[in-house]
Amino acid sequence: MKFFVDTASLDQIKEAKDLGILDGVTTNPSLMAKEGISGKQNILNHYKAICDITTGDVSAEVISTDYAGIVEEGKRLAEIAPNIVVKVPMIKEGIKAISHFTNVGIRTNCTLVFSAGQAILAAKAGATYLSPFMGRVDDITWDGVGLIAEIAEVYAIQGFDTEILAASIRSAKHIVDAAKNGADVVTCPLNAILGLLKHPLTDIGLAKFLADHKKANS
Numbered sequence: 430m431k432f433f434v435d436t437a438s439l440d441q442i443k444e445a446k447d448l449g450i451l452d453g454v455t456t457n458p459s460l461m462a463k464e465g466i467s468g469k470q471n472i473l474n475h476y477k478a479i480c481d482i483t484t485g486d487v488s489a490e491v492i493s494t495d496y497a498g499i500v501e502e503g504k505r506l507a508e509i510a511p512n513i514v515v516k517v518p519m520i521k522e523g524i525k526a527i528s529h530f531t532n533v534g535i536r537t538n539c540t541l542v543f544s545a546g547q548a549i550l551a552a553k554a555g556a557t558y559l560s561p562f563m564g565r566v567d568d569i570t571w572d573g574v575g576l577i578a579e580i581a582e583v584y585a586i587q588g589f590d591t592e593i594l595a596a597s598i599r600s601a602k603h604i605v606d607a608a609k610n611g612a613d614v615v616t617c618p619l620n621a622i623l624g625l626l627k628h629p630l631t632d633i634g635l636a637k638f639l640a641d642h643k644k645a646n647s
């Protein structure tokens with residue numbers, strides 16, 4: 430399973446890269462806004478800065494919602510670097526645009542996915558990645574991990590190539606649940622990834638090893 434970080438923060442992307450576990454990055458307009466990035470050119474420059482840090486796939490989201498606008502914007506984003514993946518919302522015009530991008534060799538990430546039906550449509554259009562939002566599904570007391578499992582089952586039965594990119598991850602548990610249920614990729618805030626490190630027995634065990642070493646060597 431690949432690990433992407435879900436952030437537009439260059440510091441967090443660098444930190445994940447330094448950990449040696451970074452396979453890629455996803456962003457969205459909210460994450461860009463959180464970093465204070467605004468204006469067409471600044472946004473393009475920021476994607477370039479991200480692509481200068483990692484050679485892994487970097488999802489850059491379109492703002493347009495009409496077919497011509499999505500195609501034009503996606504083309505511009507894809508020109509930034511070979512590792513850009515154009516992120517397109519799960520709407521009718523988006524599916525049409527994903528089919529177009531598939532035909533011209535531009536890779537895509539279909540975002541805002543909340544059902545297996547949407548997942549089938551995105552795969553039919555040739556999306557490279559599919560982003561089901563686990564956390565937002567759980568937020569309304571539906572079953573985020575169940576959604577990942579259902580999509581994984583359908584894709585396996587149908588032999589679809591689209592990679593399942595579990596998104597809207599809120600915790601380390603979400604990462605483990607996504608891994609157990611067939612996600613090909615997880616995109617997470619860095620603190621959810623760091624949460625995987627935590628176990629009290631590791632802390633207790635390390636403290637004892639160090640104490641015993643100190644005793645024997647003093």
Ligand code: E4P
Pocket residue numbers: 435455456457540560562564565596597598616
């Ligand atoms: C990623 O591609 C999504 O845009 C992101 O994971 C959404 O996460 P959120 O639900 O925490 O905003």
